[in-house]
Amino acid sequence: MDIAPYLLLATLEGLVQASVLMLTALGLSLVFGVMRVVNVAHGEFFMLGAVAAWVCASLIPGPPYVPFIAALLVAPLFVGALAWASDWAILKRIDYNPEATIVSTIGLMYIIQQMTLITFGPDAQAVEAPFYYTVRFPWFGYSGYKFFIIAVAVVLVGGLLYLLRHSKVGLYMRATQLDRETAQNFGIPVTKVYSGVFAVGAMLAAIGGVLVVPSQQAHYLMGHDPLLLSFVVVIVGGLGSIPGTIAAAILIGMSDGLLSVFFSPTLAKIFSTLLVALVLVFRPQGLFGKAGR
Amino acid sequence: MAEIALLKTKGLTRYFGGLKAVENVDFQIREREVRAIIGPNGAGKSTFVNLLSGRIKATSGSVEFAGEDISRMPAHKRVRKGIAYTFQITNIYGSMSVLENICVAVHNRLRPSLLSRNHVSEVDIEAEAAEAAKSVGLGDRLSEVAGTLAYGHQRLLEVAMGLALQPKLLILDEPTQGLSDSEIASFKEVVRAVNKVTTVLLIEHNMDVVMTLADQITVMERGTILAEGTPDAIMNNAAVQAAYLGARA
Amino acid sequence: MSLRNKKLFLLCLATLAGLFVLQFLLSDYLVLAFTRILILAVFAMGYNVLMGYTGLVSLGHAMFFGAGVYGAGLCSYYLGTSLPVAFLAGILAAIALSFLIGLLALRTQTVSFMIVTLMFSQAAFLLILYFSEFTGGDQGLTLPTSARSFSLFGLAVDMTSGVARYNLALSVFGVVLLGLFAFTQGPVGRLLIAVRENEDRTRMLGFDTYAIKLLAFTVSGGISGVAGALYGLMFGYIGSAFAEFKISIEALLFTLVGGPGSLLGPLVGTGLMTLLIDRLSGVTTAYLIVVGALLVVLTLWFPKGILGSLRDRWLPWLK
Numbered sequence: 001m002d003i004a005p006y007l008l009l010a011t012l013e014g015l016v017q018a019s020v021l022m023l024t025a026l027g028l029s030l031v032f033g034v035m036r037v038v039n040v041a042h043g044e045f046f047m048l049g050a051v052a053a054w055v056c057a058s059l060i061p062g063p064p065y066v067p068f069i070a071a072l073l074v075a076p077l078f079v080g081a082l083a084w085a086s087d088w089a090i091l092k093r094i095d096y097n098p099e100a101t102i103v104s105t106i107g108l109m110y111i112i113q114q115m116t117l118i119t120f121g122p123d124a125q126a127v128e129a130p131f132y133y134t135v136r137f138p139w140f141g142y143s144g145y146k147f148f149i150i151a152v153a154v155v156l157v158g159g160l161l162y163l164l165r166h167s168k169v170g171l172y173m174r175a176t177q178l179d180r181e182t183a184q185n186f187g188i189p190v191t192k193v194y195s196g197v198f199a200v201g202a203m204l205a206a207i208g209g210v211l212v213v214p215s216q217q218a219h220y221l222m223g224h225d226p227l228l229l230s231f232v233v234v235i236v237g238g239l240g241s242i243p244g245t246i247a248a249a250i251l252i253g254m255s256d257g258l259l260s261v262f263f264s265p266t267l268a269k270i271f272s273t274l275l276v277a278l279v280l281v282f283r284p285q286g287l288f289g290k291a292g293r
Numbered sequence: 294m295a296e297i298a299l300l301k302t303k304g305l306t307r308y309f310g311g312l313k314a315v316e317n318v319d320f321q322i323r324e325r326e327v328r329a330i331i332g333p334n335g336a337g338k339s340t341f342v343n344l345l346s347g348r349i350k351a352t353s354g355s356v357e358f359a360g361e362d363i364s365r366m367p368a369h370k371r372v373r374k375g376i377a378y379t380f381q382i383t384n385i386y387g388s389m390s391v392l393e394n395i396c397v398a399v400h401n402r403l404r405p406s407l408l409s410r411n412h413v414s415e416v417d418i419e420a421e422a423a424e425a426a427k428s429v430g431l432g433d434r435l436s437e438v439a440g441t442l443a444y445g446h447q448r449l450l451e452v453a454m455g456l457a458l459q460p461k462l463l464i465l466d467e468p469t470q471g472l473s474d475s476e477i478a479s480f481k482e483v484v485r486a487v488n489k490v491t492t493v494l495l496i497e498h499n500m501d502v503v504m505t506l507a508d509q510i511t512v513m514e515r516g517t518i519l520a521e522g523t524p525d526a527i528m529n530n531a532a533v534q535a536a537y538l539g540a541r542a
Numbered sequence: 543m544s545l546r547n548k549k550l551f552l553l554c555l556a557t558l559a560g561l562f563v564l565q566f567l568l569s570d571y572l573v574l575a576f577t578r579i580l581i582l583a584v585f586a587m588g589y590n591v592l593m594g595y596t597g598l599v600s601l602g603h604a605m606f607f608g609a610g611v612y613g614a615g616l617c618s619y620y621l622g623t624s625l626p627v628a629f630l631a632g633i634l635a636a637i638a639l640s641f642l643i644g645l646l647a648l649r650t651q652t653v654s655f656m657i658v659t660l661m662f663s664q665a666a667f668l669l670i671l672y673f674s675e676f677t678g679g680d681q682g683l684t685l686p687t688s689a690r691s692f693s694l695f696g697l698a699v700d701m702t703s704g705v706a707r708y709n710l711a712l713s714v715f716g717v718v719l720l721g722l723f724a725f726t727q728g729p730v731g732r733l734l735i736a737v738r739e740n741e742d743r744t745r746m747l748g749f750d751t752y753a754i755k756l757l758a759f760t761v762s763g764g765i766s767g768v769a770g771a772l773y774g775l776m777f778g779y780i781g782s783a784f785a786e787f788k789i790s791i792e793a794l795l796f797t798l799v800g801g802p803g804s805l806l807g808p809l810v811g812t813g814l815m816t817l818l819i820d821r822l823s824g825v826t827t828a829y830l831i832v833v834g835a836l837l838v839v840l841t842l843w844f845p846k847g848i849l850g851s852l853r854d855r856w857l858p859w860l861k
Contacts, residue, residue, distance in 0.1 A: 110834025
């Protein structure tokens, strides 16, 4: 039998995975780039997005696209507010000390995860896709919803990049990233930028969570894998580099789809964790970074 | 020259990206000399002494110390060879006592290997540390927590840690910055006493300190050596006056 | 040789004596709880060497605890070696692993160091799962009855006896405590603190700080392995849960609660936390929420822990 259909299918699956990963990892990358802190609770923001989508689906009546659209609005707002509150309650008070931030976001990770367990329960919950449309290929049909995921991710990332490059907010963020103190001296509200970036980073993860839930089910432990993969992407792409993150997300999202055809998921994870560790040890600027040539 | 150079650099160069912080410096210092390096801010003085101590790696060029090429040697080994460095910004162990701070330095000299078998007792280490503290006038503050000392005393502690290494060459990076006049006076005494047994290289902005202490002065500007000579010669050097002293007056 | 910090030494001896007496006062259930506390305290004490004294926060010490568990357990399970030999094998496995990981991880600093240790540890955990035919995976392996007792120097020890287990754990705890007293309160300990306080300064006093950190890392990992090997052999069970991320976090939490950089802090932290977690896990499955909340609270308001705060206020010798 011809290999072309399999290749096309794997590529499509890879693109879908890469799109969600791009959103999630970009959130982590943005936070690291501007604030120089690592948010270990990032995967939980993703999970909360998925759970919020389920909550919307079970509370809001009507055809499935109504709660879905509601979730696309509610989930990021809720998660963004939660992240903003965490920043205010915790990170600001430890002055964004990098090590203390990791320890306290590990704490935050457990808190969010266990709170979800208490309220949402231990079972995985399915959510219906907002619409059913099958794109017909000569060999197989493919879910139109998955093309929609790709489209949403591309639009969001494109919009974000535009905002970063061309708006005043983007300028503030870049200035803060370059030098916190100088930015402060130039009258840039650095603390507001920090809170904003932390919230936006979490919102991106939450949107990722909403988008995957029709094909993946919501579960209180589902944040682990996106966290790990985002780490891989952010570190391979070069810590804090937005273009590097996007490139790495596409590369890793695509290859993860292909690799999982040939290898067991455990082996693929072993490979990714070791990759992160070894890149940090031997090429801390990331595989795509410029320095150290 | 009759005496052998203690330290010698050839073509020593360091670029930071496109910036030439130190460029092609040939430099010599004789044993038992007090040498001052002066120059405007950004002249490359600190980078230069950091290249000597090994804290910064040279882009090119060589450093020779006591007849041995140490260009590739990591910083901690250079310290063991006898190059002690005291930081421009006070750099002590804030939570340790004065005595413990100096003990770390003495420890390195008496028991260089981490798991060494030749056991030197803590009593010996503490005795020598106390001695070093005394020589800079901190003898009655041994048990005070270093972080709580007055700024001037912290600087002296920094010097004491350098001395406790019993170095062949003591590099002092802007040692009198932030000190009061009386503290500067006693600092000068300390350097004179130290100079009886060791060579001193200091970066200094205070011209009074430079003129009273230095045997030789090296003037740096934009990463290169502008002039070198005795204090009198430097004072009368037209190029130096134009570039540095004149600008200050 | 003069003894530095006599007060602390006496406090250590008093603690050991108190722990010995404790077994006559407590119920069987609490003796078992304290057996676990003693072993986990050894783990936290190992962690404290790196985190408290040397200032390096690892998020991957589960892999060294796990190396002890599996080094000892697999040796006993597959090779049928006597328990003392298996115990040594576990310790050696942990020392070898920590030396290797240290060589790599210590090339990085702060945040990178934390992530690198975390990732190596996760890789080790996943490897245990991947080779579950050999390791037993998350189901684990139960050691055969032949591995439930041993005799050493004519002394027969039965691992199914609660009293024997407690005293064995206490002996190992005592040896590690006194060993660490010598290690941390002497000149080497001063070097660890010097690296923690100011690495650059220490390098410029002529020390190879990489070597100092590697020593601390290996000692820390080795002691974690002692705890792991003891835990696995004493309760006759090995499983992947011993190498989970949660185990690394427990070491961090116990040390934070008790006071990083104080010799007895890990014991205090482990005692309090283990008793608390035992209570809570009887009440709710979501007991980890308390672990999370404590991590946040400690970093916000109590970063020096119990003994660390006592030391800063009243007892400067409590190092």
